[in-house]
Amino acid sequence: MPVTKAQQLIKQAKNDQKQIISHLMSVVAKGDLSHAYLFSGSAGLGKLAITKVIAMRLFCINVQDDGYPCGICNECLRISNNEHPDVLVLAPDGQSIKVEQIRLLKREFSKSAVEGNRKVFIIDDADLMTTSASNSLLKFIEEPVGNVNSFLLTDDYHKLLDTIVSRTQLIEFPKVNRVALVNYLEKQQLTKTEINLALKLTSDLNEINRLCEDNWLTKMKQQVEEWFTKLAHKDYQAFPLIQTNMMPLIRDRQDQKVTLNMMCLIFRDVFNVKFKNTPANELAFGNIYDLIKQTGNQLSDNQLLSIIEDILINARKQNINVGFQSILEVVTLDCLNFMR
Ligand SMILES: [Zn+2]
Incomplete structure (x- = not known):
């Protein structure tokens, strides 16, 4: 039998946060x-997976001997697929979670509370509440009606109103420790500089797994x-490379973000070698140290800062839905101009 999404969530919760999930299972x-709970910790720590497993535990008709x-x-x-009528997941509508969304939720809950049903509501990115x-x-949450459990998820609880924090039970998710992350990356058979690059791109284990899929990181690093x-x-052949070599590797929006980030990081390496004498083994692109050092010698600090700033400005255009290929092409032409 194929593994269900619900089973995957249970496995993920056990893998990501063994202590927190087993504690909460025994509390249930x-x-x-x-x-009301407030789960605080950076993205990728499995907050949503854990919350769904708790909801599953509350409704499951066949709780296992191990308590899961x-x-x-x-x-x-149904819970794992966000299709359960008594488990609601609220996420930002656009840039924020609006008061209308909360009102709708409250109406929904007071109705069923009368009927005595258990209800769970989950607010993802709770810090985006207006x-x-x-x-x-x-x-x-001050005056809970009936059988209601709420879970607020945030990457940093300091962004929420104190009044909310004080009325919820705060659980802080531990950060992934860097040594464990390096060990993990070494097992993925990445080279030393690929590991440096990965760590500069993210500290999120799920994202690292995504980057390593099909050697994506290695392939895109070579293209960059x-x-x-x-x-x-100063070779204008940099321009057609975008279409022929880079674009075919782009799988989704996150890849776009990472690619621009890598372009920025390679120029940051130039900056760090030029001004801080950073050694090759600390760079994201240490394998081409000589070229990086040589480029640094050719460019003034103004040129370098302009290039880095230009990449960052163009990266923001992603949010206004400008075609990704044209963003990369603009960056490339700008770089060529700045380097003249
Ligand atoms: Zn079940």
């Missing part, structure tokens, strides 16, 4: 679950190096 078993939900019953399946949304929610080499020689 004792019937001690608080009305089964991951195959209809309740578990002040009026926060205040509206506050009254709701080739692009940079052409630029360093």
Whole structure:
């Protein structure tokens, strides 16, 4: 039988945050679950997976001997697919979570509370609640009606109103430790400089796995190096490389972001070698140290800063839906101009 999404979530929760999930499973078993929790920790630590597993545990009709939900019953399946009528996941509508969203949620809940149903609501990116949304929610968690459990998720609880934090049970998710991350990357058979690059791009284990899929990181790193080499020689062949070599590697929006980030990092390496004498083994692109050093000698600090700033400005255009290929082409032409 294929593994269900619900089973994957249980596995992920156990892998990512063994201590937190087993603690919470025993809290549920004792019937001690608080009305409102606040989960705080950076993206990729598995906050949403853990929350869904708790919800599954509350509704599962076939709780396992180890105290975990089964991951195959209809309740578990519907929760894992965001299709359960009594488990609501609220996420930002555009840039924020608005007061109307909270009001709708409250209406929904007071209705079923009368019917005595258990309800779970999850607010992802809770720090994006507007002040009026926060205040509206506050009254709701202060006077919980019926059998309701709420879970607020945030990457940093300091971004929430103190009044919210003080009325919820705060659980801080531990950061992934850097030594463990390096060990993990070494097992992925990455070279030393690929590991440096990966660590400069992210500290999120899921994202690292994504980057390593099909050797994506290795392939794109080579393309960025080739692009940079052409630029360093003021060779306009850097331009067609975008379409022929880079674009075919772009799988999604996150890849776009990472690619621009890599372009920025290679020029940061130039900057760091030029002004801080950073050694090759600390660079993201240390394998082409000589070229990086030589480029640094050719460019003034103004030229370098202009290039880095230009890449950052163009990276922001991603948010206004400018075609990604044209963003890279503009960056390339700008770089060639700045380096003249
Ligand atoms: Zn189940």
